[in-house]
Amino acid sequence: MMRIRRIDLSDARLFWDVQKQLDIESKFMMLEPDERRFDFSRTIGHISRFDFxxxxxxxxxxxxxxxxxxxxxxxxxxxxxVVVGIIEEFQHQGIGAQFFAELDRWAKEKEIKRLELTVMINNYAAIALFQKQGFTIEGVRRESMCVDGEFIDEFYMSKILD
Structure with missing residues (x-):
């Protein structure tokens, strides 16, 4: 059974584990597989800096x-x-849509007007998800990421809330 829930400080290791797995299996996340080192206090610091x-x-x-x-x-x-990552085995099961529904609820409650994110231009599944959730492409960050020695552009995307 799958459930969407808030991540808190007691989830530091679980949160780090999912980030590490994403680093290993995806070339679309920020860090390469060998860049992330587990440091409990650093991970707690990361968790506490997020608003959501x-x-x-x-x-x-x-x-x-x-x-x-x-x-x-x-x-x-x-x-x-906004940053989002879903382990490959669990993609295309509606988790992304559930994440964005929760994000929208939080954003309205906190009077957020604008949600923004970046995505590599070759991450077609993520772009489709973001567009389905109301994000639009605003521009291109040219050669902003270097993956396997090749420079890749990113789209800058946003969603304006009413």
Whole structure:
């Protein structure tokens, strides 16, 4: 049974585990497989810095997460930057849609006007998910990521909430 729930400090190892698995199996996440080292206090620090952090929990193991971080300055407090990752085996099962439904509820409650994210232009499944959730492409971050020695562009995407 799968459930979507908030990730808190007691979930530090589970959260790190899902991030590490995503680093290993996906070339679409920020870190390469050997970059992430487990450091309990650092992981707790990461968790505590997010304004919103949820995971998809299957029998006590996270299989994906969505995080959002609001802008710190007053002029961008109404904007949140979003990161999402779902383990390959659990993709295309509606987890992403559930994540974004929870994100929308939180954003409305917190009076967030703008959600934003970046995605590699060759991550077709993620782009389709984001567009289905109301995100639009605003622009291109040219050669912003280097994956396997090749520079890749990213789309900058946003969703404006009413």
């Amino acid at each position: 952090l949820i995971g998809a929990d299957v029998e006590g193991k996270f299989v994906g997460f969505l995080s959002a971080k609001r802008g710190n300055a007053n002029r961008i407090r109404n904007t949140a930057y």
